[in-house]
Amino acid sequence: MTTTLTADLCVVGAGSGGFAAACSAARLGVRVILLEAADGVGGTSTWAGVNNWEPVAGGTGLCTELYESLRRLPQAACLQARKYSYHPDRPWGWYDRDLQNSDYRLSLSRRSGVPITFEPQALDDVMRHLLAATGNCDLHLGTRFLKTVVDRGGRRLQAVLAQTVDGRDLRIEAPMFIDATADIHLARGLGCEHTIGPEGPRVYGERSASADAHLVLNNASPCYRVSPVADGEDPCLEPEPADCDVALQDIRPVTSIRTYPNGDLNMNPLHLMTGAEAFELGARAREVAFARARLHWHVLQSRYADTFGAWKRTWMSPALGVRETHRLVGRYVLREQDLDAGLAAQDHDDIIAIADHSVDFHGARPSREVDGPYGIPFRCLLAKEVDNLIVACRGASFSSIGASSCRLSRTMMVLGQAAGTAVALFGADVMQADPQELRDQLSNDGAAPTLAHGWLDVMADIAPIPADERMPRG
Numbered sequence: 001m002t003t004t005l006t007a008d009l010c011v012v013g014a015g016s017g018g019f020a021a022a023c024s025a026a027r028l029g030v031r032v033i034l035l036e037a038a039d040g041v042g043g044t045s046t047w048a049g050v051n052n053w054e055p056v057a058g059g060t061g062l063c064t065e066l067y068e069s070l071r072r073l074p075q076a077a078c079l080q081a082r083k084y085s086y087h088p089d090r091p092w093g094w095y096d097r098d099l100q101n102s103d104y105r106l107s108l109s110r111r112s113g114v115p116i117t118f119e120p121q122a123l124d125d126v127m128r129h130l131l132a133a134t135g136n137c138d139l140h141l142g143t144r145f146l147k148t149v150v151d152r153g154g155r156r157l158q159a160v161l162a163q164t165v166d167g168r169d170l171r172i173e174a175p176m177f178i179d180a181t182a183d184i185h186l187a188r189g190l191g192c193e194h195t196i197g198p199e200g201p202r203v204y205g206e207r208s209a210s211a212d213a214h215l216v217l218n219n220a221s222p223c224y225r226v227s228p229v230a231d232g233e234d235p236c237l238e239p240e241p242a243d244c245d246v247a248l249q250d251i252r253p254v255t256s257i258r259t260y261p262n263g264d265l266n267m268n269p270l271h272l273m274t275g276a277e278a279f280e281l282g283a284r285a286r287e288v289a290f291a292r293a294r295l296h297w298h299v300l301q302s303r304y305a306d307t308f309g310a311w312k313r314t315w316m317s318p319a320l321g322v323r324e325t326h327r328l329v330g331r332y333v334l335r336e337q338d339l340d341a342g343l344a345a346q347d348h349d350d351i352i353a354i355a356d357h358s359v360d361f362h363g364a365r366p367s368r369e370v371d372g373p374y375g376i377p378f379r380c381l382l383a384k385e386v387d388n389l390i391v392a393c394r395g396a397s398f399s400s401i402g403a404s405s406c407r408l409s410r411t412m413m414v415l416g417q418a419a420g421t422a423v424a425l426f427g428a429d430v431m432q433a434d435p436q437e438l439r440d441q442l443s444n445d446g447a448a449p450t451l452a453h454g455w456l457d458v459m460a461d462i463a464p465i466p467a468d469e470r471m472p473r474g
């Protein structure tokens with residue numbers, strides 16, 4: 001038997017984009033149903049162990065509020081200061097806790113800002129609390145979207161079909177839907193144009209586009225946590241796993257290390273699995289990647305015993321960190337020319353978020369910096385083929401180059417906030433949204449689609465970060 005539920009808006013996926021979409025719409029009076037396949041919220045930021053907000057322009061609005069809520073809890077979030085840059089003898093970039101500074105604005109620039117690290121469970125808790133506090137959001141955890149139901153004309157989504165972990169079938173009917181599943185399951189189910197991998201130079205005329213003949217995707221990472229061995233406790237050396245498909249000598253130990261607020265380390269191994277491998281392995285990818293992660297830790301502990309001999313592995317993230325899969329080809333595609341032009345030279349009247357992260361392909365292709373903040377137009381969230389669907393996640397309408405810059409969790413959150421706010425303002429007429437009205441509402445709600453409030457480098461009242469402590473370029 002299928003249970004039918006109704007709402008003004010159905011959001012699918014409660015990661016960064018979906019959380020912010022549901023929260024902002026519900027706060028503005030929209031009755032929201034939020035479906036999430038996992039047992040908690042936060043998506044990649046919590047369940048894949050990516051407990052790090054890279055510095056980025058524009059991470060304002062709900063992001064600021066989350067940070068402030070986390071700071072009120074013990075050991076839930078802190079700014080980071082660089083400890084080590086990558087070095088051939090020491091193949092890790094390592095950030096430690098910054099115990100002196102806590103001003104959130106210091107994280108609002110890729111060029112001169114610092115990262116923030118948080119406790120994943122605390123973020124999950126705070127997000128759930130904010131959703132519940134709206135009084136308007138019905139969160140269904142452990143509920144997987146399965147299928148779309150469209151009207152006769154095919155341009156309107158009428159309902160989605162979903163199933164709970166205990167096998168109950170749900171049908172959710174709503175006039176508006178937001179796809180925040182990262183891999184754009186709704187948009188693809190509806191037959192919206194989409195793509196995967198690099199486009200090649202002819203598609204958008206991007207100067208650094210490469211025409212790879214095979215599928216090239218940003219590497220995937222199995223993140224894990226290590227904790228110091230307590231006084232008197234025996235060192236806990238990771239045994240060489242028997243079930244790993246990669247030989248010990250082939251493990252690349254390159255790791256991005258961030259320090260949890262309580263002093264534990266988040267290990268993000270950067271070269272254990274290519275994005276294409278993760279895509280092709282599908283459901284098996286997590287198991288294969290985490291066997292490699294155990295071998296990775298064994299290599300670090302045995303090869304760099306002076307540094308890691310007195311640490312032990314205490315947690316493997318429940319999900320594999322996947323950076324890149326399918327992307328929508330929507331009403332506008334964010335491309336390299338937007339990144340190069342920057343906010344001042346872009347000619348769009350519907351910019352609803354700003355970002356400035358480098359174009360970072362994570363091992364798939366050479367990476368490069370972006371000079372300053374650029375804007376993301378609202379049309380990147382809109383499908384061409386369906387009138388009541390917004391896509392607010394890393395699978396929105398970006399070129400491969402655009403996505404490799406803008407996919408940061410806080411940028412996804414701001415896009416989610418824009419999507420939820422648009423539904424509140426324009427309901428099912430969202431395709432005709434007045435961009436200025438949307439931008440005004442976002443500004444009222446603390447999101448900053450302008451430089452003055454969203455970019456550390458132009459903030460007059462905050463001390464600049466000394467050049468040698470800035471995020472490394474390149």
Ligand SMILES: Cc1cc2nc3c(=O)[nH]c(=O)nc-3n(C[C@H](O)[C@H](O)[C@H](O)COP(=O)(O)OP(=O)(O)OC[C@H]3O[C@@H](n4cnc5c(N)ncnc54)[C@H](O)[C@@H]3O)c2cc1C
Nearest residue numbers: 013015016017037043044054145221321322393394408409
């Ligand atoms: C290893 C790694 C390191 C990264 N490092 C950083 C970093 O340092 N800083 C930074 O800011 N960003 C980083 N990123 C990027 C950033 O984390 C992601 O791009 C961002 O979190 C994606 O947010 P999202 O909302 O698009 O998707 P997600 O957070 O992945 O959320 C998608 C949600 O949809 C749910 N879902 C999927 N399918 C269904 C379904 N059928 N039914 C119901 N629910 C479904 C999922 O369970 C998930 O909760 C990193 C990413 C990775 C993988």
